[in-house]
Amino acid sequence: MEYLSLGKILKEYREHLTEHEQEELQELRKQPLAFQEQATALHRILFKEEEDFMLDSSADAKDRARGINPMSAEYIERVNAKRAAFGVKPLSKAGYSTDASSRLFSEEVVRQTKNYKELLELKRSGKKQVVYVDMDNTLVNFQSGIDQCSAEDQAQYRGELDNIPGIFSLMQPNEGAIKAYTWLSEHFDTYILSTAPWGNPSAWRDKLLWVKKYLPEAAYKRLILSHHKNLLQGDFIIDDRDKRGVSEFQGKHLHFGPDGEDFKTWKEVMSYMKAIAKS
Numbered sequence: 001m002e003y004l005s006l007g008k009i010l011k012e013y014r015e016h017l018t019e020h021e022q023e024e025l026q027e028l029r030k031q032p033l034a035f036q037e038q039a040t041a042l043h044r045i046l047f048k049e050e051e052d053f054m055l056d057s058s059a060d061a062k063d064r065a066r067g068i069n070p071m072s073a074e075y076i077e078r079v080n081a082k083r084a085a086f087g088v089k090p091l092s093k094a095g096y097s098t099d100a101s102s103r104l105f106s107e108e109v110v111r112q113t114k115n116y117k118e119l120l121e122l123k124r125s126g127k128k129q130v131v132y133v134d135m136d137n138t139l140v141n142f143q144s145g146i147d148q149c150s151a152e153d154q155a156q157y158r159g160e161l162d163n164i165p166g167i168f169s170l171m172q173p174n175e176g177a178i179k180a181y182t183w184l185s186e187h188f189d190t191y192i193l194s195t196a197p198w199g200n201p202s203a204w205r206d207k208l209l210w211v212k213k214y215l216p217e218a219a220y221k222r223l224i225l226s227h228h229k230n231l232l233q234g235d236f237i238i239d240d241r242d243k244r245g246v247s248e249f250q251g252k253h254l255h256f257g258p259d260g261e262d263f264k265t266w267k268e269v270m271s272y273m274k275a276i277a278k279s
């Protein structure tokens, strides 16, 4: 996946923009608005076609209700070519946007442009963006713990393996996880944010011991255990699931592992976070 800043869009994606749109983007580039404000303004400039239906005549509205986009074929082709170039879903046959991809794209451009109010204020005060990193199946290789448990324990705790006493102390780090966390802790205000099973008190202790063993300095007093990750304030959360409040987290979720699209490995996470850290 390619990450685009406003500058890069203006330089390399001109063919997809009208002259008026280019001027609007130039204007926007100079304004350090708040993150969400800037994303909304950018979305409105880049994806105006999503509001076409608001100006429908009654004949247009009838077309749309029958699943026909009343705009010209040439126009539809142009906007969909632009959407494809940006990795955004094409309009539906009736000319509506069908998911949040254009909004998420706009937010990502703001993040990469790094000219939004909150970030500038943070930098001015000498602070760093906040990153949370999950443990199970993100920092930690969960399966490596299971593999070391006795067959009896595995049979007894089938379907709830995370309740095996002591299992968390046996787990190994995922490939590249320790190096990545250490790097993150140097460039961001980084914390471990994990959930420990309610029915397995030893897991709460084992998670602390695991952090002390593998990240004694980088994560010193930076372990947070919670079932409500959405309550934490921050800019990024690296997590293999969207449960335990992750889907409501206010910042960006880097969906780690096989279920995620862009962040299947720590290598991919690092390449994204390095781009974010670069000033």
Ligand SMILES: [Mg+2]
Residues within 6 Å of the ligand: 134, 135, 136, 137, 138, 239, 240, 241
């Ligand atoms: Mg996890």
